[in-house]
Structure formats: structure tokens, C-alpha cells
Amino acid sequence: MAEKFINIQALYAMLELEPYILLGCLIVIAWVFYKFFLKEATDERHKIIRGHFRILIRHFVILSFLFVTFIFMQSSEAQLGRFTRFTPYVAMLIFIWGNVVFVKTSRLIVLQYMFLGSMKHGVPLLLVNIFSLILSIVLTLWGVTKIFGVELGPLLATSAAASIILGLALQDTLGNLFAGISLQVDRNFEIGDWLEINAGGQKATGQVREMTWRSVTLVGFSDEMITFPNRSMASAQISNFSPPDHPILRRHIFRLAYGTNIGHAKQVLEHAVAGIGDVRGIPAPWSVVSDFTENWIELKILYFIDHYSAQFTIADKVYSRGIEALNAAGIKFARQVVELSDTNPNHGSSKL
Known part of the structure; x- marks a missing residue:
């Protein structure tokens, strides 16, 4: 038989x-x-x-x-x-x-x-x-x-005719397949990298968890699962925050009262942020005046971190340490000023 x-x-x-x-x-x-x-x-x-x-x-x-x-x-x-x-x-x-x-x-x-x-x-x-x-x-x-x-x-x-019909039916699937191959050959990101993706008006941030023949799966900050088709990923604008030997720059703003000693305030803020263990010592944190009005001076502190996923925890430490250090140095924060004006010419304007 x-x-x-x-x-x-x-x-x-x-x-x-x-x-x-x-x-x-x-x-x-x-x-x-x-x-x-x-x-x-x-x-x-x-x-x-x-x-x-x-x-x-x-x-x-x-x-x-x-x-x-x-x-x-x-x-x-x-x-x-x-x-x-x-x-x-x-x-x-x-x-x-x-x-x-x-x-x-x-x-x-x-x-x-x-x-x-x-x-x-x-x-x-x-x-x-x-x-x-x-x-x-x-x-x-x-x-x-x-x-x-x-x-x-x-x-x-x-079977050529059947292949053409099958190819048309699987157009999206094959598109995702070849886009996935292109993504992995280019190696712009890997599993574990933190990405910010802007694809056709859809924006998402997360850590790459899985790369399959059809899609890329991210895990967001709230542990939500985010899935992007490979075709969308191939044409999207992608920012990678996990390349080796490239620390991540973060910045925060402190508004101080007008007339503050800027040089002293910069030193106090830079020293406070440099004492946070999660902040890189090299390059060291530095502060700059980013804006001012007749009521306040805007001081911006810039620093580098290594782990994108920890940015919110580190930001909380930066704000907390910065506020404590400025208060301890006797540096006052700006207060909200509201001006009220009267349309009656016999009355002057007042401030609250």
C-alpha cells in the first residue's frame, strides 16, 4: 500500500x-x-x-x-x-x-x-x-x-491566480508583516525601551513589551496595554528615551517673588537637586531664568536622569527638595496678583 x-x-x-x-x-x-x-x-x-x-x-x-x-x-x-x-x-x-x-x-x-x-x-x-x-x-x-x-x-x-486573490485578501496582514520585518531590521528600538509615539494624531507613551508579526505592544505608565499595528509604527514619529549612554533631560519651573537674589536662588536650587540620588551628577543640574514679569521671576531647573519610567517619582523629589531648600534659604515664592480696575474715573485701581 x-x-x-x-x-x-x-x-x-x-x-x-x-x-x-x-x-x-x-x-x-x-x-x-x-x-x-x-x-x-x-x-x-x-x-x-x-x-x-x-x-x-x-x-x-x-x-x-x-x-x-x-x-x-x-x-x-x-x-x-x-x-x-x-x-x-x-x-x-x-x-x-x-x-x-x-x-x-x-x-x-x-x-x-x-x-x-x-x-x-x-x-x-x-x-x-x-x-x-x-x-x-x-x-x-x-x-x-x-x-x-x-x-x-x-x-x-x-495557482498564480489564487495567489493574487489571496494576496489582495491578506493585504493588511502582509503589510503589517513586512513593516514588522523593517522595524526589526532597522532596530530603532528594542523590547524594554520607552517610546513616545505620534501616529496620525494618535499619541501614546509606554515601554515596549512585545513585537509580533502584526503589531507592537506597549505598557503605559498606568499598566495599560497599548497596541500599534506595525504599518502605523513604520510611518509614525517615534521618540526613544532608552538609548544607551544617552541620559534623559528633564526640567521644572519655580516662580519666585520679583526682586529675589537670582544668583543665590540658583545655587540653592542646584544644590538641592544635585543631592537627589536618582539625578545624574554628570552633567550636573543647572538652573536658568526662563521668564519674568513685574510680579515674579521664573527659574527653570534642568537635570538628567537615566530611567524614563522613574521621571514622575524623581520630579516629585525635585519639587519637594526644591521647595524645602528655597524656604530654608528665606527665598519667597511669587504670589498671585489680581488687579481690579473701576470704570469710574473718580475711583483709582486697587490690587489684591
Whole structure:
């Protein structure tokens, strides 16, 4: 029965000992790569990679059992009798399982290679998934051609119209897919980065949590989930507040009473903000006069921080320390002045 559908001679030729040994060597190479090049990865990343290795080893053990069974059945055809008719099916199962192990091993190697450039935040899985999908399709088409003898050329030619219809139906999906590939190739941001996105009038701020084939997911300051399609992200204006070695500049305003000693007020404010542990000492905080009127002087304090997510907590400390330091130095804050005018020329204006 199996001979009608399967090219048994070609199938058996693929199940030699050499491909099995090469597959085992590929797994060993993946393990050696992990042990020597990913020592500095975080504990969470080590846990993820080891989980992939455990799954891969289980699959290889099952493949080994099937391979040994196949060899036994080939060498014992006379003793097995009618049970030898199951040998082609076992061989087919080994071929499929071997392809699964090969795809998983190749995927793991690519995943580890990408970890080299992003050990801190992790790796977006879109490119890894696309690689696995393409490799699986290639192996499937190759297996269909070699084992079942199906000529794919005429089949692909007659399916051109169906491909056009399918492409039009999946236009948005494919657009998001290729936009996602472009985003990950450009690497303008990574998982864990804080972004401010302005896309078509829609503005959002959050930390990148996930990058899939369809969208980018952010987590906002209130732990809300924000999802942007990849096509929107590709055309959006994106501000990244998490690049390495680039501290984030923040500023706050203090309004002081007119006539305040500006030089003394600057020193007091700069010293107070410099004493906050979350504020960078280099560059040091500095203050400038940003505006003034006849009633108040606007003093702006500028400082650098390292973590965008902590800006509100740090801002609270800056305001609190600044107010306490200015009050302790006897520097008065501006008061709201309201002028009331009377339309009667016999009465003068008054101030409150």
C-alpha cells in the first residue's frame, strides 16, 4: 500500500546514519554556542534558552528511539513477517520528526545569535518565527518532491491566480508583516525601551513589551496595554528615551517673588537637586531664568536622569527638595496678583 504513494527507495536513502549524526552535531554546536557566548545573559534569558534546549533534547530522544526501531525493522524483516509493511510508515515518521528537530535546532541557533546583540532586553521573535516558517516550507516542499514525486512547477504555475486573490485578501496582514520585518531590521528600538509615539494624531507613551508579526505592544505608565499595528509604527514619529549612554533631560519651573537674589536662588536650587540620588551628577543640574514679569521671576531647573519610567517619582523629589531648600534659604515664592480696575474715573485701581 505504501509503495503506491511513497518513493520508498528515496526515503530510505535519506535515513542513513550520517544525517542522524550531523543532526546530533548541530545540537552540540548550539549548546557550545550557548555556553561560550551567552554567559552574560540575564537569568530570565538563561531560563528561556534552557527551556528550548530541554524541549529539543526530548524531541531528539524520540527521534533516536524511532531511528533505532527503523534499523531493527530493516535488519529483521525475515523475523517480523507481515509487520514489515509498517517499516515505510516508521521511516516516514522519522523523516517528519527529523525535520522538526532540524527546524527547532536551527531556530535555537538563530535565537541565540540574536541574543548576542540584545542580552539585556531580549529578542523580538518575529524574525525568528519568519525564519522557522520559511525553513519549514522549504523542507516540506523538498520532501513532497523527493518522497511523493509531486512536480511542484506546474502546480505553482496554475495557482498564480489564487495567489493574487489571496494576496489582495491578506493585504493588511502582509503589510503589517513586512513593516514588522523593517522595524526589526532597522532596530530603532528594542523590547524594554520607552517610546513616545505620534501616529496620525494618535499619541501614546509606554515601554515596549512585545513585537509580533502584526503589531507592537506597549505598557503605559498606568499598566495599560497599548497596541500599534506595525504599518502605523513604520510611518509614525517615534521618540526613544532608552538609548544607551544617552541620559534623559528633564526640567521644572519655580516662580519666585520679583526682586529675589537670582544668583543665590540658583545655587540653592542646584544644590538641592544635585543631592537627589536618582539625578545624574554628570552633567550636573543647572538652573536658568526662563521668564519674568513685574510680579515674579521664573527659574527653570534642568537635570538628567537615566530611567524614563522613574521621571514622575524623581520630579516629585525635585519639587519637594526644591521647595524645602528655597524656604530654608528665606527665598519667597511669587504670589498671585489680581488687579481690579473701576470704570469710574473718580475711583483709582486697587490690587489684591
